[in-house]
Amino acid sequence: MKGLKHMLTKRQWTIFIFFIIELIFTLFMVAYSGDLSFLTGNLATLLFLAALYLEKNERSRTILLLSAVWIIVYGAIGAANILASMFAAGDSAFLIDLVISLSMLAAVFMFSTNYYQSNFRSKERNLGIYVLLLPSIAIGIFNLVTYFNFIFSPNILVVIMFIFEMLSALTLPLAMLIYTWMRERRIE
Numbered sequence: 001m002k003g004l005k006h007m008l009t010k011r012q013w014t015i016f017i018f019f020i021i022e023l024i025f026t027l028f029m030v031a032y033s034g035d036l037s038f039l040t041g042n043l044a045t046l047l048f049l050a051a052l053y054l055e056k057n058e059r060s061r062t063i064l065l066l067s068a069v070w071i072i073v074y075g076a077i078g079a080a081n082i083l084a085s086m087f088a089a090g091d092s093a094f095l096i097d098l099v100i101s102l103s104m105l106a107a108v109f110m111f112s113t114n115y116y117q118s119n120f121r122s123k124e125r126n127l128g129i130y131v132l133l134l135p136s137i138a139i140g141i142f143n144l145v146t147y148f149n150f151i152f153s154p155n156i157l158v159v160i161m162f163i164f165e166m167l168s169a170l171t172l173p174l175a176m177l178i179y180t181w182m183r184e185r186r187i188e
Contacts, residue, residue: 009188011179012053018175019049025168032161044070045172052115052179061116068112071172075105100135104173107132111176120183129180133173140170 008016022045029038044067051064079101086094110129114120144166153159 011182014178015049015052015175018171019053021167022046022171025164028164065112065116068108071108072105100139103132104136126180126184133177136173
């Protein structure tokens with residue numbers, strides 16, 4: 001382990017932590033529910049984080065771009081479902097969820113194009129990524145804090161599942177935010 005610590009950069013360690021959180025959540029949900037759709041649903045995020053972790057690899061840019069396309073397509077389908085629910089229920093509360101989803105998809109697009117072009121020097125583009133990620137991070141933190149205020153389940157597995165679900169919702173936006181910030185500051 002000591003040799004591994006000296007081989008990885010700070011950015012790689014940071015992304016590795018996010019990757020482990022997402023992997024634990026995915027495997028836990030598959031084991032808990034017995035449904036492999038959790039694995040296929042989170043595979044794009046795992047590939048995205050793995051490509052960031054392997055940033056020195058020549059194929060990481062292509063893998064990240066393809067996984068970003070996968071995330072965007074999957075997210076667009078989810079946004080269409082939110083839109084349909086909004087019209088069916090006649091409730092404008094779905095509009096907030098739709099805006100958060102669309103801003104996250106736009107952030108994934110901007111981040112992946114920056115990563116593919118190795119262009120994290122433009123402060124305007126980085127600011128755009130930060131602004132687009134803020135709604136997802138804010139709602140994720142709000143949900144996490146709200147859940148801790150209202151833990152009702154005596155079942156420890158359910159509590160752990162919800163905690164990892166909340167952390168998983170924050171994984172991708174926080175990873176992109178921190179990675180962009182580290183690249184902008186040229187932190188290896």
